[in-house]
Amino acid sequence: MSRVPLGLLHQFVQVARLGNLSRAAEQANLTVSALSHQMRQLEERLERRLFERGPRGVTLTVEGCSLLESVGEHFDGIEHALSRYRERRHDALTLSASPGIISSWLMPRLPDLLSAHPELEFNLQSTTALVNFDLEAVDAAVRYGKGEWEGLRSEYLFGEWIAPVAAPELVARMADKDPLDLSNWPLIGDPNRNNRWVDWFAHYGGEPPRRYVAHVDTVDALRQAALEGLGVALGRMVTSKSLIDAGRLVVLGDRYLPVPEAYFLVYPLRSEDHRGMATFRTWLHDEAAAYCRDMPQPRRDEAAA
Structure with missing residues (x-):
């Protein structure tokens, strides 16, 4: 077997962890078809089937899990080593949230935030998939759940x-x-x-x-x-x-x-000293408090099991 290009292995790790070709292709600035071709090329080189492909995404085979376990941590180490050299923009904020909460709750309110803070560049990722903050350049997320996400800050917004x-x-x-x-x-x-x-x-x-x-x-x-x-x-x-x-x-x-379940602002520890995040966090909690005043809210101790 010829030597496998590191680029192919890196793309494999991204696809494997995201479980979604479309999102991995977007991050890699590739078309979905090009990335899919690369994954098939990797399978052919290794003579192993790495993915099961379905209508809702891709899942790893046993061989795919083994490969991810073997090479994934090495790419994490490279990423960690290089992270200190990347320029961090405090006027740009990337937020992940589901399409429903973006269109119905967040989007109607965002013009006021951006009008008050024209220096802020706001990037929205509309997805139902959970963010992997270790791998993705995302500063925060609005998530629906019970507020329990290991290793992340989680702040209650509304029920x-x-x-x-x-x-x-x-x-x-x-x-x-x-x-x-x-x-x-x-x-x-x-x-x-x-x-x-x-x-x-x-x-x-x-x-x-x-x-x-x-x-x-x-x-x-x-x-x-x-x-x-x-x-x-x-x-x-x-x-x-x-x-x-x-x-x-x-x-x-x-x-x-x-x-x-309720809605929470979720973010990694690295976002705590991000100035754009601090501005957004204060604004979001103010908007959530105003929403709670205008709408009857379920108490967290009365919610149905």
């Missing part, structure tokens, strides 16, 4: 409620059905591994359906399915409120349920 939401067209078609009795409505199974409909019926009474009209695998797909009139979804109020205010979604029965 979340869920409620059954549907398109007005579906509500009109189901005009003869009681919105407080969802047993006769078409329900969309949510992507949470602990189906929230079970929590909903346990709290408000009734039995979850034996069959859902559809199941989806992401929160964004769930919201889109409800918008298209496919059925009733349990929508997160933080990301659904703008659609409700615009009349594109309707809350059925005006009943809400707090959930144990």
